Amino acid sequence: xxxLCLALFLLIPIPALAYHVPTQAPSNLTLTVDYENGxxxxxxxxxxxxxxxxxxxxxxxxGLSDEVSLPYGIAxxxxxxxxxxxxEYTFTASYLNAVFLEAHGLFHVKIRSDNxxxxxxxxxxxxxxxxxxxxxxxxxxxxxxxxxxxxxxxxWSASTSGFVSASxxxxxxxxxxxxxxxxEGQQSNTDYVLAWDNLTDDTYxxxxxxxxxxxxxxDSNTLTVDVVTYVAPTTTTSTTTTTTxxxxxxxVYVDPEPLPPPPEEIIVxxxxxxxxxxxxxxxxxxxxxxxxxxxxxxxxxxGCFMTDAQIDRGDCIIIKEEVIDEEIIIEDKENVEIVIPExxxxxxxxxxxxxxxxxxxxxxxxPIEFEVIEFDLENVAPKDVVEIPIQDEIIEDIIQDELDExxxxxxxxxxxxxxxxxxxxxIIQEIVESEEEIELIEVEEAIKEIVKVEEIIExxxxxxxxxxxxxxxxxxxxxxxxxxxxxxxxxxxxxxxEVIKExxxxxxxxxxxxxxxxxxVVQAVVNEVTKxxxxxxxxxxxxxxxxxxxxxxxxxxxxxxxxAASKEENIAQAVDEYVERASNNANVENYNLSDVVVExxxxxxxxxxxxxxxxxxxxxxxxxxxxxxxxxxKEKAQEVVVPVILARIATIxxxxxxxxx
Amino acid sequence: MIKKIFNxxxxxxxxxxxxxxxxxxxxxxxxxxxxxxxxxxxxxTLITLIIWLLTIKFRS
Numbered sequence: 001x002x003x004l005c006l007a008l009f010l011l012i013p014i015p016a017l018a019y020h021v022p023t024q025a026p027s028n029l030t031l032t033v034d035y036e037n038g039x040x041x042x043x044x045x046x047x048x049x050x051x052x053x054x055x056x057x058x059x060x061x062x063g064l065s066d067e068v069s070l071p072y073g074i075a076x077x078x079x080x081x082x083x084x085x086x087x088e089y090t091f092t093a094s095y096l097n098a099v100f101l102e103a104h105g106l107f108h109v110k111i112r113s114d115n116x117x118x119x120x121x122x123x124x125x126x127x128x129x130x131x132x133x134x135x136x137x138x139x140x141x142x143x144x145x146x147x148x149x150x151x152x153x154x155x156w157s158a159s160t161s162g163f164v165s166a167s168x169x170x171x172x173x174x175x176x177x178x179x180x181x182x183x184e185g186q187q188s189n190t191d192y193v194l195a196w197d198n199l200t201d202d203t204y205x206x207x208x209x210x211x212x213x214x215x216x217x218x219d220s221n222t223l224t225v226d227v228v229t230y231v232a233p234t235t236t237t238s239t240t241t242t243t244t245x246x247x248x249x250x251x252v253y254v255d256p257e258p259l260p261p262p263p264e265e266i267i268v269x270x271x272x273x274x275x276x277x278x279x280x281x282x283x284x285x286x287x288x289x290x291x292x293x294x295x296x297x298x299x300x301x302x303g304c305f306m307t308d309a310q311i312d313r314g315d316c317i318i319i320k321e322e323v324i325d326e327e328i329i330i331e332d333k334e335n336v337e338i339v340i341p342e343x344x345x346x347x348x349x350x351x352x353x354x355x356x357x358x359x360x361x362x363x364x365x366x367p368i369e370f371e372v373i374e375f376d377l378e379n380v381a382p383k384d385v386v387e388i389p390i391q392d393e394i395i396e397d398i399i400q401d402e403l404d405e406x407x408x409x410x411x412x413x414x415x416x417x418x419x420x421x422x423x424x425x426x427i428i429q430e431i432v433e434s435e436e437e438i439e440l441i442e443v444e445e446a447i448k449e450i451v452k453v454e455e456i457i458e459x460x461x462x463x464x465x466x467x468x469x470x471x472x473x474x475x476x477x478x479x480x481x482x483x484x485x486x487x488x489x490x491x492x493x494x495x496x497x498e499v500i501k502e503x504x505x506x507x508x509x510x511x512x513x514x515x516x517x518x519x520x521v522v523q524a525v526v527n528e529v530t531k532x533x534x535x536x537x538x539x540x541x542x543x544x545x546x547x548x549x550x551x552x553x554x555x556x557x558x559x560x561x562x563x564a565a566s567k568e569e570n571i572a573q574a575v576d577e578y579v580e581r582a583s584n585n586a587n588v589e590n591y592n593l594s595d596v597v598v599e600x601x602x603x604x605x606x607x608x609x610x611x612x613x614x615x616x617x618x619x620x621x622x623x624x625x626x627x628x629x630x631x632x633x634k635e636k637a638q639e640v641v642v643p644v645i646l647a648r649i650a651t652i653x654x655x656x657x658x659x660x661x
Numbered sequence: 662m663i664k665k666i667f668n669x670x671x672x673x674x675x676x677x678x679x680x681x682x683x684x685x686x687x688x689x690x691x692x693x694x695x696x697x698x699x700x701x702x703x704x705x706t707l708i709t710l711i712i713w714l715l716t717i718k719f720r721s
Contacts, residue, residue: 564696571695601692612691613707615700628696637693644686651682 022052022608025122026087026111031130035218036137038093038162040130042109046087053120053607055113057084061124062091063108064100068127070108072099074478079116081470093163096132099479103163104134104212120607135216137162139169141208141223149230151195154223158190159210162218166210170217176203176224199227313461317441437513439506444518446502450495451521457483459517481520488524493534497542499525504548509591511583523579526550530575535562550578551592557630561593564628574600594632673714680713 024047032041046055056079061070077084096103108129113122136159145153159166171185171192185192194206204227211217291307299305304316453459457480465473488496503511503522511519528534529546535558538546543555552558565572574596581599585591605612626634677684687706691699 568695597695598693601695605688605692612688612699613703615704625701626696626698629694629698633693633695637690637698640693641686641690644682644689648683648686 021122022118022120023055023113023115023122024048024051025125026055026058026113027125029109029111029125029128031107031109031128033130033132035133035135035162038103038137040091040096040107040109040132041088042091042111042128043088044111044125046085047113047122053115053118055085055122056115056117057081058087058089059112059114059121060089061110061112061127064096064102064105064132065108066106068108068129070110070127072478072482075114075474077471077474083471095475096163099482104132106130107132118607119603132163133216134164134212134214135162135218136160136164136166136210136212138218139166139208139210139220141206141220144206144223144225146225146228146230148193149232151193151197151230152199152225152227153191153193154206154208155191156208156220159218164212167213168211170209170211172207172209173198174205176205181207196229199229201229202227309461314441317445436506436510440510440514443502443506444514447499447518447521450499451484451487451491453480453484453487453517453521456487477516480517484517484520485524485527488521488528491525491528493529493537493542496525496529497538497545500529500545500549504545508549508551508579508582509586509588511579512586514583519579519583523576526578527576530558530562530565532562532566535559551590551594552630552632554631557632560628560630564630567628570600570604571597592632594630594636597633598636669717672717676714676717677710680710684710 026044026046029042029044032043033039034041042060044058049055058076060074060076062072062074063070074089075084076086076089091107093103096107106129108127110124110127112124115121139156139159141154141156143155145155154171156169166188168186168188169190169192170183171194172181172183173194174181182198184194184198192208204225206223206225208220209217210220294307295305298308298311298316302311302316304311306316310316448454459480460468460476465476468476499522508522511522526549529538529542530550535543535546538558540555543558546558547553547555550558550561552561561571561575565575574593577600578593578596581596582591585595588595629637684706687702691703691706694702
C-alpha cells in the first residue's frame, strides 16, 4: 500500500513544482514579401498543444517604422472560428495603406498565443522584421507591333497589383546572344516605341522594368523577337509605263484605328442650399447626388444636414427637434394668420409643412398617455401626485415614495389596486428608461462634438458590418480602436476632462446602451488621464472629476491608482477594462474601479494560482505598508477580511465551548 | 522512515483541511488587497502555513 501511494505520488505531476507555462508561445515566425500580389505573409509554428491552456487563437502585433515599434494588433479570428488557429496571416497592401498610409518600409511582426477562455496568454515571440521595398509588381511583356514606320511598339498593362503602382517603366533590349542589356526608354506610359535605328534584322531579347518612386524596380519576363526592320513601300517609274509595285503585306504601314471618343461627360446642375452645384457622371454613378438630395430633405424635415443612413443610425436627435418644431410652428402660424393674406395661404401646403404637422400629431400622443395615468392614479393617489411635472423632472424615488404613502392610506387593497400599482411601476420604469436613453443620446452627441470619430475614420453601420467577414470585422474594430486611441492621445487635457464630465453626469454604468465607439472613446480618455505624467498636471477640480468617474471618494486615490497601474499588471488591466466592465455591471450598486481590480485578481488567480506568491521584496516597505492602496480598495478589503476573521473566531470559540462541556 | 513520512503527510493534509475556511478567507483577502499589502499577506499566509505544518508534533 505504501509503495503504491509513493508510486502514485511520483507519477502524478504537480504543477506547483514543475516549470509552469500555462500557454506556450508560438515559434519559428517567418515573414515573406510577395511583390507581385502586394502581400506580406507571416508564418509560424503552433505549440505542441500539451500545455494547460493551449492557444485558442493568435494575436499578431505589427508595425511599420524604421525603429522596432509594434503599435497595432490583430487576431487570427475569434475563439472557435474556423480560422482562429491558422498559423499564418497575410497582410495586404491595401490594409497596410489603410493603417499606415503607406505600404513600404521596415515591417515588424510578433505573435502571441491567446487562451481567452482562461484569460491565459503566452509571451510574445521575438519580433521579426522585413523590408518592404517601394517596388511595384512586374508587368508582362507580350504584345508588340513591327508594322510601323517609326519602330517596334510594345504595349503592356499598368502595374497596380503590388504594394505601390509603377511610376516609371524602363525598356531594355539586347541581341539574344549578347549578355549586356541596353537601357533605351524610361517613361510612365504603358506603351513604348523602340526606334528602328537601334535594331537590325536579328533576334533580340526585350525586357521591361516597372519602377517605384524610389527607383526600386521589378523586371518583367524576357520577350524574344525575330526583328524584321520596317521597309517603306517602293515606287518605280519609267518613261513609257508607270508600274507601282504592290507593297509586301507585312511591311505596309497601317495607321492604327482611331481610338473611340471618350464617353460624353454628363453634367448635372442642381441647386443645393441656394448654391448651384455641378455634378459629373461619376457623381451620378456613385450616388453623390442622391445623398446630397437626402441631406437637403432631412435638413428641411429634421434640421439635420445628414443622409438617410445617418438619420437611421440615430446621428440626429429627432425627438428634441420635434418639440422645438412644434413651438416654432405655432408661433409662425400665429404670425401668418395676422400678416399673410388669404390668397397666399397655399404657402402652407408645402411638403415640409405637412411633414412637421405629422410630427406634431405624434408628439401629441404622449400627453394623452399621461392623462390616462392621471385618471388611474386618482383612485389611489391625491391630486398633488398627479401634478408632479413628470416630463420635466422625473425622480423615480420621489414618485415611488408618494405612491407608497398613498397606497398605505388604504386599509384594504383590492386586486385591482395592486394591478394599478404594478402598471404604475411599469409606466414609471418606462419613463425613467426613456429619460435615461435621451440623456445618453445627448452625452453621446456631446462626446462626438469633442472626439470627432467620423472625421478620423469612416464608421460602418450594422448593415455594412453584416456584409463583412468575421476577419474583416476584427480588422475594422482594431482600426477604429487604434484611431480613437491616437486621436485621444493628442487631445487637450481640458477636452479629455470634458468627455469625462459628460459621462459622470449620467454615470459610467449607464453606458451599457452606448455605442461601441463611445465606450472606446471614454476608455481611451480614462487611460490617458490615469497616466502618472498626466495626473500630475491635473488641477484639483479636474482630479475630482477623474475620481468621480473611477468611483473614488478621495481625490488622492487618483494619483495612487495611476502609480499602482504603472507597477502592477492587475491594476493596469483593470484600468484598461474599466469602462467595458462598468457598463456590463449596470445593475450593481456603487460599482467602481476597486471592484474591477478584484475581478481581474480573481480571474488571474484562477488562471495561474502561483502568481499570487510572486513577491518582490525590494518593493516592500513595512513603515507605509498600505500607502499604495486607494481608500476604496482598503474599504473593499475590510468588507471581506473582517467578516472572515470574525467567523473564524466564532468557529474556534464554539469548538472550545463544545470541548469544555 | 517512509512510514513516518507518510504519516506526516496524512497529518499535514488533515491539518490543512482543518484550516480550510481560514485559508479561504486569507486568499480572498489577498485578492481584495493590492500592492505591498497583498504581497505581505500572501507571504505571511504561506510562511505561517509552513510553520503550522512543521510544528504539528510539537503542538500536539
